[in-house]
Amino acid sequence: MATFNKINSFVEAVNEKVHNMGADQLTVFLTTNANAPVATNTQLSNITQISYTNLSSRNITTSTSAQTSGTYKLVLTDLVLTASGAVATFRMVGIYNDTATNDELICWYDYGADVTLANGETFTLDFDGTNGLYQMA
Amino acid sequence: MTTQRTEKQILIDLREAREGYAALASNENSTQAQLRDAAAAVKALNAELGEYIVRGADPCECNATPMGMLKTPGYYDQAKGVDVPAVWEVGCVYCNPVLVEREDGKALIIDDATKTVKRRSFSARATTPEEAVRKWNEKLWVEDFYFYRMKGFTPVYAPEAKV
Numbered sequence: 001m002a003t004f005n006k007i008n009s010f011v012e013a014v015n016e017k018v019h020n021m022g023a024d025q026l027t028v029f030l031t032t033n034a035n036a037p038v039a040t041n042t043q044l045s046n047i048t049q050i051s052y053t054n055l056s057s058r059n060i061t062t063s064t065s066a067q068t069s070g071t072y073k074l075v076l077t078d079l080v081l082t083a084s085g086a087v088a089t090f091r092m093v094g095i096y097n098d099t100a101t102n103d104e105l106i107c108w109y110d111y112g113a114d115v116t117l118a119n120g121e122t123f124t125l126d127f128d129g130t131n132g133l134y135q136m137a
Numbered sequence: 138m139t140t141q142r143t144e145k146q147i148l149i150d151l152r153e154a155r156e157g158y159a160a161l162a163s164n165e166n167s168t169q170a171q172l173r174d175a176a177a178a179v180k181a182l183n184a185e186l187g188e189y190i191v192r193g194a195d196p197c198e199c200n201a202t203p204m205g206m207l208k209t210p211g212y213y214d215q216a217k218g219v220d221v222p223a224v225w226e227v228g229c230v231y232c233n234p235v236l237v238e239r240e241d242g243k244a245l246i247i248d249d250a251t252k253t254v255k256r257r258s259f260s261a262r263a264t265t266p267e268e269a270v271r272k273w274n275e276k277l278w279v280e281d282f283y284f285y286r287m288k289g290f291t292p293v294y295a296p297e298a299k300v
């Protein structure tokens with residue numbers, strides 16, 4: 001079970017014009033357990049990432065970013081990471097805003113165990129379809 | 138007479154619009170108006186794609202028009218040597234998932250009793266938009282075990298549950 005963790009500064013950044021979740025490019029970062037993000041991290045430079053050699057694009061597609069009756073929902077398309085050779089071991093999967101000035105962090109998931117990808121293997125980030133990645137009300 | 142565009146055409150335009158927005162966002166000389174217009178173009182194409190996918194879909198029981206999305210893009214699974222088809226989803230963004238009792242569910246403790254349940258989302262999935270719409274119209278909902286994704290609900294597993 002991948003557990004969701006919020007970056008504390010995200011809730012402020014999203015209200016202070018740092019993010020445009022409807023159009024900005026959200027991207028995945030990966031870390032080991034030893035270099036796990038903490039809620040007080042704010043931007044990508046705070047994170048020690050793994051090497052992305054042999055890994056496919058980490059860009060996420062936003063399906064919709066909209067509110068109705070005062071409840072906002074962000075819906076993302078799943079991301080399939082494919083290895084074209086051995087990929088460094090990771091456990092934490094985070095999301096940051098690659099368009100924002102400082103690559104501000106949004107959240108991360110702890111997959112609970114190390115993940116290894118050999119040549120040709122895939123790893124699917126299964127976001128929650130129409131229920132959304134997160135909601136704000 | 139206007140001809141409706143295919144999802145492929147819309148996806149191509151969407152990719153171009155995203156790239157255009159990203160280029161503007163990374164250019165310090167871009168104006169707020171340019172960024173706003175480029176972002177609006179991306180949102181409009183996302184909406185067009187969603188409307189394309191849900192053609193023929195009945196309104197939700199809450200009367201909302203369902204949303205259509207590409208849930209998982211298709212890809213080649215090199216390890217298995219097969220093409221994995223894309224998964225399309227038609228669902229209601231307003232109706233929250235609910236628990237339903239199922240024989241093949243997981244044992245949770247709910248109201249001091251053990252119940253075998255699944256999480257039902259008001260959404261339907263298939264490998265084509267048309268099939269996803271058909272399943273939506275027939276109320277063939279997605280049911281899974283992502284209990285922890287339910288807003289305001291913390292699952293308590295019964296001892297017999299295999300988590």
